[in-house]
Amino acid sequence: MSISDKNRKILWGRSGNKCAMCRHTLVFDNTPNDAESVVGEECHIISGAKSGPRSDSDFPREKIDDVSNLILLCRIHHKQIDDQVETYTPELLRTIKGNHEKWVENKLKDIPEIPKVRIQRIKEEIPDKLPVINSGKEMFHIAAGACAFYNDYSDNLTDEELDLVGSFIQNVKDWAELAQEMEPLQQINASRDLDKEIKALRELNIFTFAAIEKQKMVGGIGGDSPFRVLHLSINKASDSNVISDENA
Known part of the structure; x- marks a missing residue:
């Protein structure tokens, strides 16, 4: 299985194009000589691989690529959470993910509503x-x-x-x-x-x-x-x- 386009869109939308840990922007604009650069990665909280980070044999296979098991991170923090699995437990990552998505939602609420045309x-x-x-x-x-x-x-x-x-x-x-x-x-x-x-x-x-x-x-x-x-x-x-x- 792989992450569906729908789940990708939901994850990026709820994350506001920001890393859930450092909140850096994950897409850099194009330059006169090059196209845009994407530095964001869709990361699994529970790995689908048997020996992967935070793998759990009891975790439902059909939930591996669900948006609830995904967190959007920059490449640096993706590597960090997968190297430091004792620190970045599934519970902690879900908390980080939830807090970040609430932060994005609250930031968007600060934008004045545009009157209808x-x-x-x-x-x-x-x-x-x-x-x-x-x-x-x-x-x-x-x-x-x-x-x-x-x-x-x-x-x-x-x-x-x-x-x-x-x-x-x-x-x-x-x-x-x-x-x-x-x-x-x-x-x-x-x-x-x-x-x-x-x-x-x-x-x-x-x-x-x-x-x-x-x-x-x-x-x-x-x-x-x-x-x-x-x-x-x-x-x-x-x-x-x-x-x-x-x-x-």
């Missing part, structure tokens, strides 16, 4: 109604830098209309995500493409409405982080939620 909407920033967008240039500049999207469209679109609307929404999203990395000429071409789509929709009496909402990501280790959310709605002029200038 959540999205915060600000009432004043939520658009009451979306203004109509008349050009691709206007659409591009509103959408540029948006990190999230609320999309809506009319329910009674034909298959042809639905294809046009779906393609337009996807293009707006794609350009919004790429906008910050685009050169001026690319931005002009993107605006022109959006303009053509807006005009094609307008010929079918379908209008584009859009606005930006500012939201916040709060919590985590980085503090509050504001981001832009695009509200985009594509609607037929006959839709009940479309308000004309005459009725506004």
